[in-house]
């Protein structure tokens with residue numbers, strides 16, 4: 266018996282030989298199940314991410330096993346670890362090089378808030394320089410939490426309107442970060 270699980274089809278109208286749904290729903294389903302993460306790992310949280318990728322937790326089950334180390338071929342930026350202020354401009358450049366639509370997952374206390382490193386040299390949260398979609402708490406978060414974060418991202422991706430990136434709210438949000 267095959268153990269391959271077919272992705273759930275979106276809501277639509279079904280009949281003999283046909284299935285109709287909205288373009289938003291079809292694109293959302295495809296994007297949700299084919300995320301290309303870019304792991305931006307600087308310290309210990311990155312090790313926990315490696316465990317999440319490995320056979321026991323197997324991120325590939327969510328259609329996200331193809332990691333990208335080029336921002337131009339990634340749509341999910343996963344930031345894991347302590348981000349120093351010196352590293353901030355690099356992270357921002359990576360984000361800016363990613364094509365729309367793109368999402369950001371902040372993994373662990375360091376990436377989300379600076380964590381225990383309340384010092385002059387550590388960025389106190391990556392959302393000071395780039396917008397974040399989902400935060401994963403913990404130091405480090407367990408792989409189950411990372412999977413939960415991915416599921417939350419999938420939920421956002423699936424339900425995002427195709428027009429969101431052109432909306433005035435989205436543009437205003439980017440402007441707050443000094444981006445276009």
Ligand code: SF4
Nearest residue numbers: 309310373375404405
């Ligand atoms: S949150 Fe904890 S485990 Fe993750 S990078 Fe910071 S110190 Fe390391």
